[in-house]
Amino acid sequence: MSKPFVYGTAVFGENFTDREAETKRLKMNFEAGVNTILISPRRTGKTSLVYHAVEQITDPSVKVVMMDIYDCRDEYEFYERFASAVLKGMTTKAEQAMALAKSFLSRLSPKISISPEPSQEFSVSLGIGPKTEKPEEILDLPERIAQKRNLNIVVCIDEFQQVGEFPDSLNFQKKVRGVWQLQKKVSYCLFGSKKHMMDRLFQDRAKPFYHFGDMFFLGTIPREEWVKYIVQRFGTRNMTISEEIAGRLCDKVESYSSYVQQLAWNVMIETEGVVTEQNLESGYELLIRQTSALFVRQLANLTVYQMNYLKALDAGLHTGFASSNILEEYRLGSKSNIARIENVLISKELIEKKEDGVYFADPVFAFWFHREYCK
Ligand SMILES: Nc1ncnc2c1ncn2[C@@H]1O[C@H](COP(=O)(O)OP(=O)(O)OP(=O)(O)O)[C@@H](O)[C@H]1O
Ligand SMILES: [Mg+2]
Structure with a gap:
């Protein structure tokens, strides 16, 4: 049985609601090779939306590469992550990834290790550093593969604001933009939170990524959509919540995506049968207790x-x-x-x-x- 409410990770399937217009726009950008920049406050639903839109792609010539750079600290870690994500995005077989690496990144000595867990993929380590392959060649890897195999590739990079933290970030950004803007068969979907950092990369005329693509801000899911979702999810557990209380649940957290799901789950735990005002209040108090340690730290x-x-x-x-x-x-x-x-x-x-x-x-x-x- 799927969980009634999910928070803290990207959501899929029955736990994903609304975002129809945004999904359509992303899907069309992906299929037309239009670069996209997606910005929202934390935990609004960027990652979930990108995965959802990727699932809707119907054009078989489009291949998607997913990567998350939240922990990359400099450009070399970025190139390493980039190249291994591209290789992994092209094949699920470790041997094929190895062969690809050898033919496209000839100056490196790629190592591929197969994870002992059958559910997990293999991991690629390329040993990229200042003295190995030229960054430009690595940045051009998806284009070279796409040309050779007659594919269109979409590279989705999560937590992209991280590049603003790299040493000598501006030079890095120039290098990247210089290569990416010439690519014909590869497009990028760059997304992240920390709006002030994303704005600095994309909204400043003096910066290389200014006007890089279709830029959009992800807002909250409308209250009425949340109400439908909450009522339906309670229903799957044979519980009832009135539209009125479901609406107030949204208002208490200003329809902030991850809080709606967290609060709804708290309320469900408190409830037997039919949700009361009191259940909503207790669920909210629980939410405050769950979040207060983090808030204390933020004020430290x-x-x-x-x-x-x-x-x-x-x-x-x-x-x-x-x-x-x-x-x-x-x-x-x-x-x-x-x-x-x-x-x-x-x-x-x-x-x-x-x-x-x-x-x-x-x-x-x-x-x-x-x-x-x-x-
Ligand atoms: N379309 C959606 N339908 C239902 N719930 C959603 C949706 N999008 C986001 N959420 C809720 O918000 C939470 C965070 O979603 P997600 O991780 O996609 O956001 P994010 O913007 O990528 O967050 P972060 O800033 O942490 O990277 C999910 O766990 C879920 O509770
Ligand atoms: Mg995310």
């Missing part, structure tokens, strides 16, 4: 000024932090301090800037912060 190294800024936000302020009465009332230091405070809080993903002002990035954090520090 904040300065008094940064804490005071969060308190001002909690009091309902969204703009005008640098005006003298606000600086004084909330003890925020000097006017020039504000930009610094905001930069730190944005990089810690505690706040986000929207068109009309600054907001807490996470609705559950906002609730918890209010309860702990503002009463």
Whole structure:
């Protein structure tokens, strides 16, 4: 039996809901070879959406390569991950991957180890470093394979914001863009959270990846879609939740994808038969307990000024932090301090800037912060 609610990992099948327009757009980009950049706050559903769209591809000439670079610390780790993901994306057989590596990356001595677990794939190690194959050749690997085999390849790179952290990142970005933009049979889907970092890569005219592709921001799943989903999932366990309570469940977490599923699961645990108001409240309290340790850690190294800024936000302020009465009332230091405070809080993903002002990035954090520090 599939789980009624899933959170913390990408979701598939019955646990995936809505996103029809976004799925269609991604699928069309994939099949037409259009580069895509997908940005959203954390745990909104990027990874799930990309996998979902990949499943919908019907054109047999399109091959997809998936990679995640969350732990790559420099360009060489990136090339290693890139080349091995491309090889793995082309075949499920270790010997074939080895043969491909030998014919396309002739200067390397690739090693392929087969995992003892039958369910797991083989792993590829290429030993790429500053003195081995030229980066440009590795970056061109998918194009060379695609040309040779008459395929179209889509390379999906998760947590792409990580490249902004590489040493000498700008040069790396120039190199990558220089190679990728000439490729005819390969397109890229670059996605990640940490909006401020993704914005720095893709929204700045002076940067190599500016205007690299179709850029879209993934918002929340609409409330009515969540309500349908929640009601249906409770139904699979012979439980009932009214549309009204399901709607309020969404409102409590502002329809934030992973929290909706986590809270719904908490509520299900609390419920016998029919969901009551009380079950919703207990489920929410459980959610606060589950998340509070993380929130405590997020606040650990904040300065008094940064804490005071969060308190001002909690009091309902969204703009005008640098005006003298606000600086004084909330003890925020000097006017020039504000930009610094905001930069730190944005990089810690505690706040986000929207068109009309600054907001807490996470609705559950906002609730918890209010309860702990503002009463
Ligand atoms: N389409 C969806 N339908 C139902 N639930 C979803 C959907 N998309 C995301 N979720 C919920 O959000 C959670 C996070 O999804 P996912 O890992 O795809 O997001 P992400 O944006 O890639 O997150 P991260 O920022 O951690 O990489 C899932 O575990 C699930 O609970
Ligand atoms: Mg993800």
